[in-house]
Amino acid sequence: xQKVFNxxxxxxxxxxxxxxxxALTFLVPIVLSAYYSFRDTLSPGTPSxxxxxxxxxxxxxxxxxxxxxxxxxxxxGLGFILIQHPIAIFFAIMLDRLGGKAxxxxxxxxxxxxxxxxxxxxxxxxxxxxxxxxxxxxxxxxLGLGMLKHAWLGDSSTALISxxxxxxxxxxxxxxxxxxAGLKGxxxxxxxxxxxxxxxxxxxxxxxxxxxxxxxxxxxxxxAMITALKQMETVFLTTNGGPGDSTQFLAxxxxxxxFSASQYGYANAISILFIIVCLLATYLSNKLTRSDAxxx
Amino acid sequence: xxMNSKSTRNILxxxxxxxxxxxxxxxxxxxxxxNAGSSTNGGTTGSTDKEVTLRLFSNLPDRKSGQGLxxxxxxxxxxxxxxxxxxxxxxxxxxxxxxKLKAYMASNEALDVTMVHGGAELNTLVQAGYVKExxxxxxxxxxxxxxxxxxxxxxxxxxxxxxxxxxxxEVIYYNKxxxxxxxxxxxxxxxxxxxAGKQFRAKGIEPMSMNGKDLWSFAAFFQDLVVRLTGDQxxxxxxxxxxxxxxGDENFTKAAELLAQARDTKLFQExxxxxxxxxxxxxxxxxxxxxxxxxxxxxxxxxxxxxxEDFRNNVxxxxxxxxxxxxxxxxxxxxxxxxxxxxxxxxxxxxEAKKFFDYMMSxxxxxxxxxxxxxxxxxxxxELSGKESELQKxxxxxxxxxxxxxxxxxLDSGTPKFKDDAQNAFGKFFAGGSTPEQLLADLQKAAExx
Numbered sequence: 001x002q003k004v005f006n007x008x009x010x011x012x013x014x015x016x017x018x019x020x021x022x023a024l025t026f027l028v029p030i031v032l033s034a035y036y037s038f039r040d041t042l043s044p045g046t047p048s049x050x051x052x053x054x055x056x057x058x059x060x061x062x063x064x065x066x067x068x069x070x071x072x073x074x075x076x077g078l079g080f081i082l083i084q085h086p087i088a089i090f091f092a093i094m095l096d097r098l099g100g101k102a103x104x105x106x107x108x109x110x111x112x113x114x115x116x117x118x119x120x121x122x123x124x125x126x127x128x129x130x131x132x133x134x135x136x137x138x139x140x141x142x143l144g145l146g147m148l149k150h151a152w153l154g155d156s157s158t159a160l161i162s163x164x165x166x167x168x169x170x171x172x173x174x175x176x177x178x179x180x181a182g183l184k185g186x187x188x189x190x191x192x193x194x195x196x197x198x199x200x201x202x203x204x205x206x207x208x209x210x211x212x213x214x215x216x217x218x219x220x221x222x223x224a225m226i227t228a229l230k231q232m233e234t235v236f237l238t239t240n241g242g243p244g245d246s247t248q249f250l251a252x253x254x255x256x257x258x259f260s261a262s263q264y265g266y267a268n269a270i271s272i273l274f275i276i277v278c279l280l281a282t283y284l285s286n287k288l289t290r291s292d293a294x295x296x
Numbered sequence: 297x298x299m300n301s302k303s304t305r306n307i308l309x310x311x312x313x314x315x316x317x318x319x320x321x322x323x324x325x326x327x328x329x330x331n332a333g334s335s336t337n338g339g340t341t342g343s344t345d346k347e348v349t350l351r352l353f354s355n356l357p358d359r360k361s362g363q364g365l366x367x368x369x370x371x372x373x374x375x376x377x378x379x380x381x382x383x384x385x386x387x388x389x390x391x392x393x394x395x396k397l398k399a400y401m402a403s404n405e406a407l408d409v410t411m412v413h414g415g416a417e418l419n420t421l422v423q424a425g426y427v428k429e430x431x432x433x434x435x436x437x438x439x440x441x442x443x444x445x446x447x448x449x450x451x452x453x454x455x456x457x458x459x460x461x462x463x464x465x466e467v468i469y470y471n472k473x474x475x476x477x478x479x480x481x482x483x484x485x486x487x488x489x490x491x492a493g494k495q496f497r498a499k500g501i502e503p504m505s506m507n508g509k510d511l512w513s514f515a516a517f518f519q520d521l522v523v524r525l526t527g528d529q530x531x532x533x534x535x536x537x538x539x540x541x542x543x544g545d546e547n548f549t550k551a552a553e554l555l556a557q558a559r560d561t562k563l564f565q566e567x568x569x570x571x572x573x574x575x576x577x578x579x580x581x582x583x584x585x586x587x588x589x590x591x592x593x594x595x596x597x598x599x600x601x602x603x604x605e606d607f608r609n610n611v612x613x614x615x616x617x618x619x620x621x622x623x624x625x626x627x628x629x630x631x632x633x634x635x636x637x638x639x640x641x642x643x644x645x646x647x648e649a650k651k652f653f654d655y656m657m658s659x660x661x662x663x664x665x666x667x668x669x670x671x672x673x674x675x676x677x678x679e680l681s682g683k684e685s686e687l688q689k690x691x692x693x694x695x696x697x698x699x700x701x702x703x704x705x706x707l708d709s710g711t712p713k714f715k716d717d718a719q720n721a722f723g724k725f726f727a728g729g730s731t732p733e734q735l736l737a738d739l740q741k742a743a744e745x746x
């Protein structure tokens with residue numbers, strides 16, 4: 001066996017298929033995408049002219065929709081981090097305390113949204129939030145809060161909030177699962193020792209759970225930023241970026257530019273900027289949240 | 297050991313024999329086929345009898361009813377008349393169809409005939425050189441009977457690239473029962489339309505169903521208003537072609553203000569910005585909305601037995617109402633030819649494809665079948681069969697009574713980029729964001745940067 005791994009030919013043979021696959025499905029498309037981003041092409045294979053950085057200058061300096069889409073993605077990322085994650089941690093702790101059959105039951109229930117198809121989720125929320133027959137407005141009515149009724153996804157003032165709500169709801173199970181798994185890794189005797197020292201309730205968790213979960217939190221924040229940036233399916237299926245541009249997200253915008261507006265070159269410029277933004281967000285969130293792993 | 301090698305040898309022998317016999321059988325078969333092939337070839341003229349498989353790509357996945365059935369009937373007729381031709385049909389629903397057609401265009405896939413959407417969408421295919429130029433002279437005369445002016449959305453730089461299959465025009469479908477039961481007057485003017493809207497809203501019924509998520513209906517509605525105000529079918533098309541300006545024109549300003557009235561008096565259903573085509577149709581066909589602003593291609597609603605009978609008996613057609621003080625008449629029709637077929641340049645059987653295409657477009661095939669089955673209103677002259685539904689008769693009256701037609705819908709008369717930008721402008725306007733002036737400024741910008 002040792003001999004095989006010393007043989008350069010063998011190493012090459014084992015690694016090459018993987019590298020080839022990676023190059024064909026990942027590197028080549030990115031390079032092609034960069035190539036098309038400098039052209040005004042309608043679609044690959046159609047006649048086009050080299051236009052230099054024109055697509056990029058248009059995007060960065062004249063395209064308010066691009067910035068709006070980026071802003072929405074950042075808002076969604078913040079929503080994940082500031083709303084979804086604290087709730088997920090809270091529920092993870094509750095779940096951890098529950099124990100027994102109930103714990104398994106609730107774990108499953110919380111995870112259900114994550115195993116439902118995105119299409120189903122989108123259609124479900126479209127119906128739930130429908131102003132005419134939606135259950136949500138009916139519920140408000142029956143609670144005597146009729147004045148709060150709204151065309152939630154159809155009104156530009158509430159569309160983004162409703163969209164963020166749906167996305168946070170849909171991704172909640174994953175967050176919960178990660179934190180729950182992290183919690184399970186914290187030894188019980190730490191809590192025992194702390195409570196002997198007089199810590200309890202919120203303090204106990206603030207001092208022990210949160211610091212010990214920090215590696216999970218770091219990973220989760222990075223994941224949240226990336227999930228927010230590449231958000232596509234739910235938005236595409238519910239509002240398609242509308243009404244107006246109020247729920248525009250980068251991936252949806254890119255798709256519409258490429259396939260509805262036939263601005264293929266322009267869409268590729270968006271996708272290249274998109275990659276850069278994703279890399280930047282990953283780098284920043286890693287940098288900002290890096291802490292030395294706590295030993296225990 | 298000896299036994300073993302012996303049995304091995306036997307096995308080998310048997311295999312070899314089998315292989316030889318199979319090979320020879322194959323060869324014999326081939327020979328026979330070749331003989332048969334050459335003899336028929338010799339007996340008939342040239343290559344017309346060669347087995348050919350044509351590839352047709354279409355946006356009509358339902359082959360059992362409506363236009364899909366009509367298309368299938370044309371194909372079946374053709375195969376019956378030309379037994380040597382096989383037709384391989386690929387069908388997808390509207391949006392997937394559009395996307396895959398673009399993918400086909402990009403890879404220069406050898407389709408033979410494809411369904412195309414006239415205007416902006418076809419323009420992309422033409423620019424990529426994916427579809428063939430046609431000679432309009434070939435399609436004159438009694439075999440085809442095309443109505444005048446129907447090539448407009450299929451013509452680019454004075455060259456024809458496809459033939460329309462339907463006449464499309466915007467009307468308002470309405471549910472007569474809802475009007476009668478609530479004692480509301482059927483509107484003939486725009487003010488009456490808005491008034492009817494208010495009355496329906498007061499009774500808790502959605503006045504007019506709109507597929508706001510798709511956005512294009514807004515542009516059609518706006519174009520209808522412009523035509524009713526000016527009586528000029530070309531004004532909006534000229535503005536898209538940059539021969540006129542959207543901004544600073546009192547007619548456009550007035551039309552945009554009228555559009556704002558529709559928005560502000562809540563003429564459309566409450567959730568119209570999230571309603572796609574199907575949702576807006578459901579609202580209307582389930583009797584929850586009194587009107588539906590939609591095209592003539594929905595003639596089949598009256599005969600669709602999946603819809604409630606009560607609805608089918610009460611669905612009627614209304615011309616877009618006149619505007620008080622406007623120069624347009626209610627017979628100025630926003631009509632165009634949206635869907636059609638084109639020949640694909642990369643076809644492997646260009647002659648056979650052309651033959652099939654011509655057959656399909658002849659007046660006694662698609663046009664006749666689609667009209668007789670009540671699936672759509674063709675772009676060719678047709679005769680009433682006497683079996684039409686009430687709805688079909690009303691739609692025919694609207695078309696035959698038209699004193700002028702648009703020929704193209706403004707949204708489709710520019711580039712795909714214009715379409716996207718203009719739709720976005722209407723989206724912003726209806727989502728509550730922008731004023732009539734802003735709408736026109738956005739449209740102007742869309743026209744200038746297309």
